[in-house]
Amino acid sequence: MDYLLPALGMVFQGDILLIVLLSCLFGFVVGVLPGITATMAVALMVPITFALSPLAAIASIVSAAAMVMAAGDVPGALLRIPGTPASAAYVDDAHKLTLQGRAGYILGVGALCSMLGGVVGSAVLIFAAPMLANVALNFSVFEFFWLSVLGLSCAIFVAGNDPVKGGLALLIGLIISCVGMEYSSGLPRFTFGNADLLDGVSFIPALIGMFALPEILRSFLRAGKDVDTSGTRAVDEWKNVFSTVWGYRRVVMRSSALGSFIGMLPGASADIAAWISTAVARRVSRNPEKWGTGHVEGVIGGSSANNAALSSAWIPALVFAIPGDTITAIAIGVLYMKGMNPGPAVFINNADLVYAVFLVFLLANLLLLPFGWLAVRIAKVVLAIPQRLIMPSLLVLAVIGAFAINNDFSGIAVMFWMGVLAYILEECDVPIAPIVLGIVLGKIVEQNLMQSLISSQGNLLGFFERPLSAVLGCATLFIWCFPVLRRILRRSPATAAA
Amino acid sequence: MRLSDTMLGLLVGAFGVAILWHIASYPTIPGHYYGPAMFPAIVGWGFILFGGMLLLRSIRQAAWRKPLLDWQTWRNNGRGALAALFVLASIQAYIYLGDLIGFQILGFLIMAVLFLWAGRTLVFSIGLAVFVTVLLDALFSKLLRVPLPTGVLSQFWW
Numbered sequence: 001m002d003y004l005l006p007a008l009g010m011v012f013q014g015d016i017l018l019i020v021l022l023s024c025l026f027g028f029v030v031g032v033l034p035g036i037t038a039t040m041a042v043a044l045m046v047p048i049t050f051a052l053s054p055l056a057a058i059a060s061i062v063s064a065a066a067m068v069m070a071a072g073d074v075p076g077a078l079l080r081i082p083g084t085p086a087s088a089a090y091v092d093d094a095h096k097l098t099l100q101g102r103a104g105y106i107l108g109v110g111a112l113c114s115m116l117g118g119v120v121g122s123a124v125l126i127f128a129a130p131m132l133a134n135v136a137l138n139f140s141v142f143e144f145f146w147l148s149v150l151g152l153s154c155a156i157f158v159a160g161n162d163p164v165k166g167g168l169a170l171l172i173g174l175i176i177s178c179v180g181m182e183y184s185s186g187l188p189r190f191t192f193g194n195a196d197l198l199d200g201v202s203f204i205p206a207l208i209g210m211f212a213l214p215e216i217l218r219s220f221l222r223a224g225k226d227v228d229t230s231g232t233r234a235v236d237e238w239k240n241v242f243s244t245v246w247g248y249r250r251v252v253m254r255s256s257a258l259g260s261f262i263g264m265l266p267g268a269s270a271d272i273a274a275w276i277s278t279a280v281a282r283r284v285s286r287n288p289e290k291w292g293t294g295h296v297e298g299v300i301g302g303s304s305a306n307n308a309a310l311s312s313a314w315i316p317a318l319v320f321a322i323p324g325d326t327i328t329a330i331a332i333g334v335l336y337m338k339g340m341n342p343g344p345a346v347f348i349n350n351a352d353l354v355y356a357v358f359l360v361f362l363l364a365n366l367l368l369l370p371f372g373w374l375a376v377r378i379a380k381v382v383l384a385i386p387q388r389l390i391m392p393s394l395l396v397l398a399v400i401g402a403f404a405i406n407n408d409f410s411g412i413a414v415m416f417w418m419g420v421l422a423y424i425l426e427e428c429d430v431p432i433a434p435i436v437l438g439i440v441l442g443k444i445v446e447q448n449l450m451q452s453l454i455s456s457q458g459n460l461l462g463f464f465e466r467p468l469s470a471v472l473g474c475a476t477l478f479i480w481c482f483p484v485l486r487r488i489l490r491r492s493p494a495t496a497a498a
Numbered sequence: 499m500r501l502s503d504t505m506l507g508l509l510v511g512a513f514g515v516a517i518l519w520h521i522a523s524y525p526t527i528p529g530h531y532y533g534p535a536m537f538p539a540i541v542g543w544g545f546i547l548f549g550g551m552l553l554l555r556s557i558r559q560a561a562w563r564k565p566l567l568d569w570q571t572w573r574n575n576g577r578g579a580l581a582a583l584f585v586l587a588s589i590q591a592y593i594y595l596g597d598l599i600g601f602q603i604l605g606f607l608i609m610a611v612l613f614l615w616a617g618r619t620l621v622f623s624i625g626l627a628v629f630v631t632v633l634l635d636a637l638f639s640k641l642l643r644v645p646l647p648t649g650v651l652s653q654f655w656w
Contacts, residue, residue: 392612
């Protein structure tokens with residue numbers, strides 16, 4: 001509480017509020033445009049936030065991400081093209097309602113539920129993060145090592161339905177994190193004499209490349225015309241929106257809680273939160289037969305869960321410096337650049353800043369509602385911007401952004417090669433998100449591993465000596481063995497029967 | 499452009515071997531088994547393991563009969579492939595010609611060509627390209643004070 005007043009003073013300043021508003025506007029436009037994910041929007045925005053103060057930079061990321069997530073519902077509802085993967089979970093019901101002439105209604109419900117979910121997620125963040133940080137202050141390198149390995153392992157299993165390719169993506173991220181001077185000995189690894197690589201592969205240009213370039217290439221390679229936006233008229237129906245959401249208040253609460261929980265897990269993103277809570281809402285629904293015919297319950301469940309997860313994903317990022325999803329992976333990079341090193345100590349060293357960031361979370365999520373109102377009015381105009389006019393501009397923005405991070409042409413080269421790699425990998429159904437987590441977590445895992453080995457003189461039992469690290473270590477080993485165990489358990493009844 | 503799982507598995511496995519071969523020359527800390535080569539070695543073995551799993555899976559599903567490389571999206575769409583190649587070439591142009599010609603002219607040219615490709619009129623394409631160029635330049639070099647290379651325009655640019 002001691003920090004609340006100074007934090008309020010930090011947030012309620014003209015420039016911060018202006019930046020929050022501008023980032024929301026940027027996030028809104030980008031979220032409405034199909035094919036631009038929240039991660040891509042944030043990655044493109046980081047070079048722009050570079051010149052800002054730490055709070056302004058984080059505030060812009062938080063507000064843009066929240067807005068992209070909420071605005072992603074708009075093209076999903078109007079065109080049946082989800083704006084972000086997270087809104088794909090409930091796109092069918094939302095679009096059916098549009099076809100019934102109730103576009104304004106479903107956009108309103110989406111905006112209101114996004115706001116409610118986001119506020120619940122922010123509240124969980126505000127209360128859980130400092131408590132966890134208190135516990136985490138007692139952690140040694142061993143616990144941090146296991147936590148980061150646990151984060152890596154979760155990243156594989158939740159990345160998609162193919163753990164082999166998810167694991168492959170993670171390994172690619174890990175080997176990229178090895179590039180540059182080694183942490184304990186200063187030996188340059190995998191630099192092949194290139195001085196630009198001594199500091200490692202620049203993270204933000206790599207992200208811009210991986211998330212923007214494949215999408216730009218695909219937009220040109222896609223055969224056929226741009227999307228048809230005729231018949232996307234939305235009529236205002238706000239009165240029904242509030243009564244509907246009140247009627248489904250239990251779904252909102254349950255999905256927000258579920259979304260917050262999923263968001264906290266390292267590697268599990270808002271996309272997964274939306275899918276799981278839509279599925280849960282369907283299973284416990286009173287009228288499951290209405291689903292798929294334009295039923296509002298799934299939209300309520302999914303859109304509150306994805307915004308809740310977006311906020312709570314910051315818990316592992318702030319407390320353990322372990323990203324919960326790709327957006328927080330970027331945020332961790334920005335935090336380091338701004339001297340606000342994430343970890344339990346951030347709540348002591350930078351407490352006022354942390355609480356100011358928390359307030360920005362609340363503010364950005366509350367802004368979702370007025371922007372939802374805006375969405376009903378201007379969605380048609382934004383949707384009418386053809387993708388083939390957006391993508392060339394984004395290409396130039398991506399190049400300038402990759403250059404601007406270090407004022408260096410090597411940033412553009414990194415962006416190019418990482419983009420080509422990501423394009424080829426995505427064509428082979430290899431997910432990109434684990435690569436990002438691998439790049440961020442690789443350095444953390446290796447540092448903790450080396451520190452642990454040095455402090456235990458190379459004795460591997462040291463990793464299990466402290467009670468907490470033993471628990472975390474066993475949990476990690478269990479997750480690794482789980483697929484094998486499951487296979488054995490599944491097979492044994494069959495062999496017994498034979 | 500799609501590599502088959504067989505091809506992917508082979509490439510990944512070979513990459514793992516290459517990593518292990520490369521790090522063999524790294525120095526070790528005397529008297530200890532750990533050093534700068536340890537973590538890359540774990541990752542290298544991981545590549546071999548996961549590449550092997552992919553290969554094993556594709557052998558089991560007889561997926562090795564599929565073409566190793568599928569070019570359909572590029573070959574059947576000449577116009578789109580041309581634009582995609584132009585995108586890649588334009589990024590390279592920034593790297594090698596950015597200092598010489600300047601970001602503004604390059605950005606303008608790239609956008610104008612791609613707008614024309616999208617079927618817009620010449621006047622519209624040039625107009626929009628000029629507008630976006632000035633907007634982005636104002637954002638980065640004026641508002642954020644990132645000095646973008648101006649190249650041949652350095653005499654005239656604001």
